[in-house]
Amino acid sequence: MPLLAFDKVGVSYGKAEAVRGVSLAVETGQIVTVIGPNGAGKTSLLTAAIGLLPSSGRITFAGENVTRLETERRVEMGLSLVPEQRELFTDMSVYDNLLLGAFVRRGDKAGIRRDMGEIFDRFPRLAERRRQLAGTLSGGERQMLALGRALMTKPKLLMLDEPSLGLAPLIIREIFVIIASLRELGVSILLVEQNAKAALETADFGHVMETGEINHSGPAGELINDPRLISTYLGGNEGE
Amino acid sequence: MTSDIAAFLTIDGIATGAIYVLIALGIVLIFTVTRVIFVPFGDIAAFTALSLAALEMKQLPGTVGLVAVLAVLATLVETASLLRTGKARQVPRALLFYLVLPMIPVALVWIAAGGDIPLPLRIILALALILPIAPLLDRLVFRPIADGTVLLLLTVSVALHFALVGLGLLFFGPEGVRTEALTDAVWIVGGIPIAGQSILIVVAAIVFSGLLFAFFGFTLAGKSLHATAVNRTGARLMGIRPERTGTIAYLLGSLLAGVSGILIAPVNTMFYDSGFLLGLKAFVGAIIGGLVSFPVTAIGSLCVGILESFAAFQSSAFKEVIVFSILIPVLLWRSYTSAHREEDIDE
Numbered sequence: 001m002p003l004l005a006f007d008k009v010g011v012s013y014g015k016a017e018a019v020r021g022v023s024l025a026v027e028t029g030q031i032v033t034v035i036g037p038n039g040a041g042k043t044s045l046l047t048a049a050i051g052l053l054p055s056s057g058r059i060t061f062a063g064e065n066v067t068r069l070e071t072e073r074r075v076e077m078g079l080s081l082v083p084e085q086r087e088l089f090t091d092m093s094v095y096d097n098l099l100l101g102a103f104v105r106r107g108d109k110a111g112i113r114r115d116m117g118e119i120f121d122r123f124p125r126l127a128e129r130r131r132q133l134a135g136t137l138s139g140g141e142r143q144m145l146a147l148g149r150a151l152m153t154k155p156k157l158l159m160l161d162e163p164s165l166g167l168a169p170l171i172i173r174e175i176f177v178i179i180a181s182l183r184e185l186g187v188s189i190l191l192v193e194q195n196a197k198a199a200l201e202t203a204d205f206g207h208v209m210e211t212g213e214i215n216h217s218g219p220a221g222e223l224i225n226d227p228r229l230i231s232t233y234l235g236g237n238e239g240e
Numbered sequence: 241m242t243s244d245i246a247a248f249l250t251i252d253g254i255a256t257g258a259i260y261v262l263i264a265l266g267i268v269l270i271f272t273v274t275r276v277i278f279v280p281f282g283d284i285a286a287f288t289a290l291s292l293a294a295l296e297m298k299q300l301p302g303t304v305g306l307v308a309v310l311a312v313l314a315t316l317v318e319t320a321s322l323l324r325t326g327k328a329r330q331v332p333r334a335l336l337f338y339l340v341l342p343m344i345p346v347a348l349v350w351i352a353a354g355g356d357i358p359l360p361l362r363i364i365l366a367l368a369l370i371l372p373i374a375p376l377l378d379r380l381v382f383r384p385i386a387d388g389t390v391l392l393l394l395t396v397s398v399a400l401h402f403a404l405v406g407l408g409l410l411f412f413g414p415e416g417v418r419t420e421a422l423t424d425a426v427w428i429v430g431g432i433p434i435a436g437q438s439i440l441i442v443v444a445a446i447v448f449s450g451l452l453f454a455f456f457g458f459t460l461a462g463k464s465l466h467a468t469a470v471n472r473t474g475a476r477l478m479g480i481r482p483e484r485t486g487t488i489a490y491l492l493g494s495l496l497a498g499v500s501g502i503l504i505a506p507v508n509t510m511f512y513d514s515g516f517l518l519g520l521k522a523f524v525g526a527i528i529g530g531l532v533s534f535p536v537t538a539i540g541s542l543c544v545g546i547l548e549s550f551a552a553f554q555s556s557a558f559k560e561v562i563v564f565s566i567l568i569p570v571l572l573w574r575s576y577t578s579a580h581r582e583e584d585i586d587e
Binding site for chain 2 (some may be wrong): 072
């Protein structure tokens with residue numbers, strides 16, 4: 001049974017349909033990516049998955065139908081989203097941002113302290129800046145903090161929306177190395193990206209989304225060599 | 241004006257301002273967490289004073305009826321909405337939070353009223369009785385429109401204030417009350433008399449502001465409130481429920497307003513509608529703080545108190561006019577400084 005499954009999921013803004021009949025699944029331990037151009041509905045799909053947008057169809061997570069559950073409940077169940085806008089608590093310190101990440105398991109003081117140490121080991125730059133306000137961090141550091149904060153919720157499945165957006169190429173490489181390394185923590189990942197090449201190199205399985213629908217799917221290693229994709233998506237990204 | 245008079249007016253103004261500080265901090269607290277400008281805070285302060293006075297006169301405070309009615313209404317609304325969305329399992333919890341908990345102070349006051357209750361206990365009972373009002377009103381009035389614009393929320397908030405004034409008349413009657421002084425002590429410092437009550441007011445303002453600061457700085461609950469205020473979506477993604485942080489904010493704000501009501505009741509005669517001016521002056525202080533900054537709000541509210549005191553001495557008929565006139569330069573200054581801030585909201 002997949003950890004997260006979308007079954008004919010649709011998302012609409014009034015009459016405009018952003019996502020139409022999307023079905024896809026993420027197995028435990030897998031990294032699955034959804035690539036596609038701007039406006040394809042990728043962000044809407046993740047926003048619906050976490051419950052910030054209502055959706056039609058059926059979303060199941062960890063064996064439970066979560067389609068009608070509130071966002072906070074889904075987070076408590078182990079689903080976590082790092083949104084495109086990062087949504088950090090900008091006038092709070094790096095440390096407080098991470099601490100609030102552990103809000104759903106606030107009783108577990110020892111576990112929180114241990115995980116906080118692990119996050120600081122994984123992101124040494126955050127450790128150096130732990131007293132600094134999140135709003136004063138650079139773009140790459142903000143993305144690391146957003147990742148770290150999401151990891152503090154102890155997710156079973158982490159959804160990442162355009163983690164490379166607005167970052168310099170060197171930082172992008174660093175972020176993708178980090179994403180790949182999350183595999184060893186046993187966290188499954190659903191990764192949405194415009195940077196198709198980097199995403200497919202990291203993922204096990206890929207889906208291509210266009211105008212609200214999925215029109216190609218396959219193992220990431222196959223998609224990356226698919227001539228149709230190379231001309232449409234992968235060619236354009238060579239400069240990055 | 242001699243320097244003695246100026247010193248006297250300043251001390252008097254600081255005491256009045258300290259009352260406004262408590263209410264204004266509550267207004268800013270609620271606004272940052274829920275985006276509601278909770279106009280009825282002044283009414284909460286006034287109702288606390290009236291409840292305390294009723295207990296002092298060995299009568300049953302009208303607040304008992306008000307809280308009971310609100311609790312029943314909120315319970316019905318919450319239960320109906322839970323059943324409609326298929327969350328029947330959460331009904332017992334709703335009963336606990338919306339019916340049982342608010343009814344505890346109601347029951348205690350019901351039993352104790354009429355007897356000889358010592359002053360500290362009277363104060364605790366009056367505060368406990370007032371605490372559920374704002375969270376219950378939040379459930380009934382603001383939660384259904386939580387995603388509305390700030391303007392909509394403000395309009396509803398003003399309407400709610402007028403409704404509360406009407407309910408205040410119904411439950412408390414038209415008589416003004418003044419409670420027994422908390423202390424009769426008077427000190428003469430440098431030839432100027434300072435009432436113990438004024439010192440008590442200032443000390444209470446400092447203590448409660450300090451507690452609020454500690455709550456935000458050092459507790460996870462406080463940080464989750466701050467987080468909701470900074471970024472509601474971000475907070476929800478961490479599993480922090482904005483409705484719950486809203487309830488905590490309303491409780492804390494009510495406590496601050498209640499304390500200010502207790503402190504002002506021995507100094508000013510309170511009527512069922514006295515809350516409006518209290519709330520409005522505190523609001524001026526909150527506006528000076530831009531509805532976001534707690535320290536600037538506190539300083540602003542103190543300035544309002546001092547200005548009011550001097551204005552009352554110079555020309556008592558124009559006291560309110562002078563106080564509310566400072567809103568104009570403050571708003572001008574605020575609109576100039578905030579024009580630049582909108583640009584750096586986006587990351």
